[in-house]
Amino acid sequence: MENNQQILTEEEEAERLAEQARIRREKLSKLTEEGKNPYEKTKYEVTHNSTSVKENFEALEGKEVSIAGRLMSRRIMGKASFSHISDRDGLIQIYVKRDDVGEEDYMSYKKDYDIGDIVGIRGFVFKTQTGEISVHCTHIEMLSKSLRPLPEKQHGLTNMDIKYRQRDLDLIVNPEVRNTFIARSKILKEIRAYLDNLGYLEVDTPVLTTLEIGAAARPFKTRHNALDIDMYLRIETELYLKRLIVGGLERVYEVGRIFRNEGMDAFHNPEFTSVEMYQAYTDYKGMMDLIEDLYKTVTRNVCGTDKITYQGTELDMGSPWKRMTMKEAVKEYCGADYDTWSDDAAARAAAKALGCEVPEGDRATKGHVLIALFEAFVEDKLVQPTIIYDYPVENSPLAKRKPSDPAFTERFEYFICAHEFGNAFSELNDPIDQKQRFLRQIEEKKAQEPDSKAQLDEDFITALEYGLPPTGGLGLGVDRLVMLLTDSPTIRDVILFPTMKPRRQ
Secondary structure: OOOOOOOOOHHHHHHHHHHHHHOOOOOOOHHHHOOOOOOOOOOHHHOHHHHHHHOOOHEEEEEEEEEEEEEEEEEOOOEEEEEEEEOOOOOEEEEHHHHHHHHHHHHHHHHHHOEEEEEEEEEEEEOOOOOOOEEEEEEEEEHHHHHHHOOOOOOOOOOOOHHHOOOHHHHHHHHHHHHHHHHHHHHHHHHHHHHHHOOOEEOOOOOOEEEEOOOOOOOOOOEEEOOOEEEEOOOOOOHHHHHHHHOOOOOOEEEEEOOOOOOOOOOEEEEEEEEEEEEEEHHHHHHHHHHHHHHHHHHHHOOOOOEEEEEEEEEEOOOEEEEEEEHHHHHHHOOOOOOOOOOOOHHHHHHHOOOOOOOHHOOOOOOHHHHHHHHHHOOOHHHOOEEEEEEEHOOOOOOOOOOOOEEEEEEEEEEEEEEEEEEEEEEEEHHHHHHHHHHHHHHHHHHHHHOOOOOOHHHHHHHHHOOOOOOEEEEEEEHHHHHHHHHHHHOOOOOOOOOOOOOOO
8 A cells, every 4th residue: 555654754755755756757767768658648538537427326337437537546456456546526446457457557557657647547337345436447548647746645735835836736635625716616607697697798808007097006017018118907997897888888797807016915915806897877775785695696506505604703694784884883883973073183083082093184084084993993893794885985086975975975895704805886977076086096196105107097087078877886806705605714725826925046
């Protein structure tokens, strides 16, 4: 049995891996010299996989199948051996007998094959005495030689740096990781199906843009040599999508890669995936109903239940989501009452009394103070799905003002387990107001970053001047949703190849 039960130190394990790699290259040279180049075959006919064999055993018993996958274990027992191979769905056992595959192939299987090799198997389906559904080989061949040994079972692949840098190896040795990314694919399919069913049109907009906008997010900058201009990787898809609403498409969405040159933590990666959707003739309350129903639908279809657990916290995604204005939330959780603040100075005094820091001087308005109190005292209390709406105009440059209270906007964010998962507006469609807010945003950015090249997006303003209908818009973070539904503690666990600092050369 090829299982090393000895517990090795890290240094001994490194030596073992180096020695095995050397031996494998020697085996490759031998096979090549014998005219058995394991990389030569260009195709292999596969009729079944591990799941289809197991699920259809009664119909397949005694019948020939052709399977392929990675050799994951071997038990050599003289004239017959058992192995497991792994394919896209999981493991299946194979039984290799000298009298059935022939002396030459059986000896090669014993001496030339290694754990990790890709193999093709033809044989008939049967069940062992222990009841395990297996394939009795009549033909076995090597389809690709693995020159690097897999980690021993006792070690697995637990080094987080290696897991994220070598996701291919992580997927081979950690089946639960494969399940996470299968779930990610299903989540994206469910989101698309939900929006398609509502008549939304999926579109693609530019990733490279010619200007740095005034938004708070910092972009990645690159150079277009042919045009001899600086360009920027997009920090959102919003402005292009709203131009499509102007053009009459009325319901659009984009599953897009977004790039922000900012910090990294458990919930942030510089490159991530969002879904932004825009619908003409609705408002932010219409988008509230949409996102709540979308989450419930996706959760049920992916997890099979409304009740899930995230990092030890039980969540009920199926019950009606709590909805509170930002003013109501701040008053409930820290006692500060926005409506009693007579002016900006009174607001700053209220924050100071609660030990909450806000910008000094007259830069901190009542809206700024409300935002600061929300972040300090409310966010970490929002565990069950909660919608917080009516945000101050100070931090909502693209949202429409509330007609009944112009100091606030028709904007909401929704929170689960104390984290924001998405953002939505009744979209601002007044081009004059929008231009003024953009200019103010640019001024603030340049005050904080004197070298900023932030500019006004004149094309977007021009589009608004043609007329944007009343529109509801919403953006959700796909990676965070996948984290939630797969119970993954960090965003790196749900991005196949997360951003990593290069190894030192």
